[in-house]
Amino acid sequence: MDTVTIPPQRRLLGRFAPSPTGPLHLGNAMTFLVAWLCVRSRGGRILMRIEDIEGHGRDPAVIDGNCRDLRRLGLDWDEGYGVGGPHEPYRQSGRSALYRASLDRLLEQKLVYPCICSRRDVQRMGAAPHAGDFHPYDGRCRGRFRSYDEARRVLEGSGRLPAWRFRVPAGEIVFRDRLCGEQRVNLAETYGDFPIARHPDGIGYQLAVVADDIDMAVTQIVRGGDLLACTPWQILLWKALAPERPLPEYCHLPVVVDSDGKRLAKRTGGLTLDALFSAGVRPERILGLLAYWGGWAEFGEELSVDAILPRFRLDTLSDRRPTLDEKALKFLLP
Template identity: 45%
Template sequence: MERRDIPRGRFAPSPSGRIHLGNILCCLLAWLSVRQRGGKVILRVEDLDTARCPRRYAARMEEDLRWLGLDWDEGPGAGGSDGPYYQSERTALYQAALERLTDLGLVYPCFCTRAELHAASAPHREDGQVVYAGTCRRLSAAEAAERAKSRSPALRLRAPEEEIAFADGHMGLYRENLARDCGDFLLRRSDGMFAYQLAVVVDDAAMGVTEVVRGADLLSSTPRQLLLYRLLGLPAPAFVHFPLLLSPDGRRLSKRDADAGLDSLRGRAAAEVLGKLAYLAGFNPSAEPRTAEALLADFSWEKVPREDIRIPAGLF
């Protein structure tokens, strides 16, 4: 049997702090979706920004997932043939992909500063991201070489003037014109750090991932990633995006603000946390404690809402 004939899901967090309820819901949904079909779960640590994601945070995250009963078949502590499972140790793969895109004539240096990118006159998407205006795309080779003497450039991919559409497994049809709605996007930052869009495509393809489950805040990333899959000649997984979990006052949960973090939850049973999350996500009839294994029988994407989910005050 070919590897892609076996469902392969993944949980790929950035351990920049203690995981919160939104992270746990993501892992739970990804785990249930692939386990229910007899598939494999991969844990990949997205720690490209090593200053923000020290290894001790990753170790604590792995401990929290084990406590919750959300195990994995491949990844840190479990081994596997597609490691290493820390992105900070996979940069040679990203460099090879970048060189391939460069050979296609699709990459150019960008010298724009953060202030210039976020200027008041810059167009912004609904999610707040800047639509890059293509300022440096028009630089000649000589102009780019001169600017590189005083500033290290970021590297961008030329976004094509075309619409990219896909059928999300939960949110339905999504489409975007990359040139108009996104602009040329980053592949590598000016400090040499590879961008999320490139790294996640390279890793999911290399690890044989067939299904990506993640929050709806990343829905708009998918057309960029589908373009990269196509350009690199890699098979794309199926995508399933779920609604975001919001605090009782309607804010997005944040590691920085310690919203609903596990520091305040480890004093209770893991099944209590999972049962309440599954109740909010629509596939636990009540908020009663349930283990991840017990939730397999009731899980269905049809039961999960498509609108953001606000946590009732006092539930946790």
Template identity: 35%
Template sequence: MTIGCSMSEIRVRFAPSPTGYLHVGGARTALFNYLFAKKNGGKFLLRIEDTDRTRYHEGALDEIFTSLRWMGLDWDEGPEVGGDCGPYFQSERLELYKKYADELVEKGLAYHCFCSSERLEQLRATQESSENPQATGYDRHCRGLSADEVKAKLAAGEPSVIRLKIPDSQTITFDDVIRGKISFESDTLDDFVLLKTDGFPTYHLANVIDDHFMRVSHVLRGDEWITSAPKHVLLYRAFGWETPIWAHLPVILSETGGKLSKRKGAASVMDYYREGVLPHALFNFLALLGWSPGDDKEIMTLEEMIELFTLDRIGAKPSVFDSKKLEWMNGHYITEASAETLLPEVKPALVELCYINADYDDSKLIPVIEMMKGRSKKVTEIAGTLNYFFVKPSEFDEGSMKKLAKQDNLVEVLTDIANGIESLTDFSAESVDALFHSYMETKGLGFGKVGMPIRVAITGVGGGPSMHDVIAFIGKEESVARLRAFIEMK
């Protein structure tokens, strides 16, 4: 019985504009929308706001789609998946915007403006620089044009925009789920543009029309939109449409203060991917920026977050992006992840570093990742630190070498162990471990005097998984060879 979208459904949208990469602020907005939709059995739509042809960036769309999908923020309706309320690119809905802009003109609620951009610039300059600076804004120059004048100019082909007539002396009040009632005086608003000279709509017009026809029930967007909200209220009134429920999300600030931006560290979602951050770690971390489940719970599965998510638990204050905490959380999820899920990220990096060939046996790689994942904060770190499993160390940790220099029986210990390993008939992690223990006992030496030199000689570093496991993986011959080479070097 219903064609298109049903009325009562919870429907939210994420509406990025294809001007560049998806940054974490946008990702957080998308994430809150996603969580809200899933929690309420609603729909999460993706709409592309490509109404500014001058800022369009080739490749931005792909980056946005990839980023969202990488984080698991799959949309129910939108580009590439379709839906009943399309098209989901605003550039493909131009006729709709024009139709409704014209309608407002006919109703006398909007008007054509023929002012040149030069005049507008000059106007703003005088408003800003005069002795007593006043609020800036359009001076309604063309609002008083008669119907005949407008007709003549239009017929003459003069370029024009359509502006909304802002009513005088009205208090515009709307509800924000997060902040409560917010009011603006209409006199502080100017007659803003609805339709540009090139026939494209401005954000204000397009977003109101689309949210209406896409039956968006809740608008969860960044709080930089608060000051535009009264304009949208006026538009909904002009059209006679019901407004959606608004929730303006607090911004994310950088650690150095100010809005998070590209200049202040890696702000794009894909940068975090490249750095070795797990998608769920970013997801979980971002969810906690501005929202809290209400108790002390921080590490959550997607299902838990969906279950616990409610709008009234979103705070109003801007939060600072704490990369240390993200790192901690990422480390937590890496430790928890299975070696199998980490493999696709780690293996290509190892090939890239020339430690292994692309056809290297995965089943041999799994145990190595297993040994290393617990001590890595980033996925990329795993590949970077397990070089010694595959290649002879080319350099030795300075601090560890200094300690070894103080040990006078160093060569003796290493020689004994090399000989010991070589003579093992049942070479395995267990037998190597047993060898270490019996050697320490007979010589009356602690692990620091035995294990440490071996570790440095074989791996080049002062820390890592149990040495007997490392040696078992590397193999008898290679281990002995590395020990002997190290002795030679001394």
């Protein structure tokens, strides 16, 4: 396929898109801070979208707690959850009609098909891929089923649903990430056809995030580097669903790790903002540590977001590895 390039953006709109599976930790806070700084430093706007299509992410108390903790840090947004705006609802759990319409558009183009292969099946098809947890898929379900229901009947009693897979074209996808630089991926050779959802109506992360970003006119996506590998998938979906629309600007950040080099995660008990606030830690102290990780402050400074903003430079993050080590912990909780 033709090289994909990121054209200049006319209207800068970034987004916060938390998945409310639990309290936010310092890694989440770092990502949201940089997203806020990237937008505010360029005079743009921010929206808040709640990515709660998974059942365990729909607890209103968790959602409101996440929003409260971001506001405590001084991170605000201009439209979205709790604020309102032209693209209601701002919770993915209420946007299933958009995902069904997006799936139908892909079906009309014959770009997706139902697949009954499990992750273990895919792992057995060949050697491990070059990046992440993805495994190449050999397309064995292409043309196998006339409908999703036919594929679902084959899996009856297994406890699994078929996946919708996107037909990957031959050729290289090339895009430029603001922090990671030029990226070149040949998905047909490295990953094969990829899953976009396991729901009959296309309700799943890969399709939903692209459909929402298109519908909400998002022009800048700032997120953790662990999602860089699936960006080519989302570029293909974007070009299929909105070929007339410019692609967003992508920026993937270093992931905050603990002293053992393991990524912080809400599911594994990474130090949470709520726990820090409950212990009496001031927002300025938390922000001071985040700014130190970003290269915008000396260690030990306490700063507000407004004080960090004029110091912000994205390029200082390129050679950083933010680490929640003993030094950082002693600063937060002396």
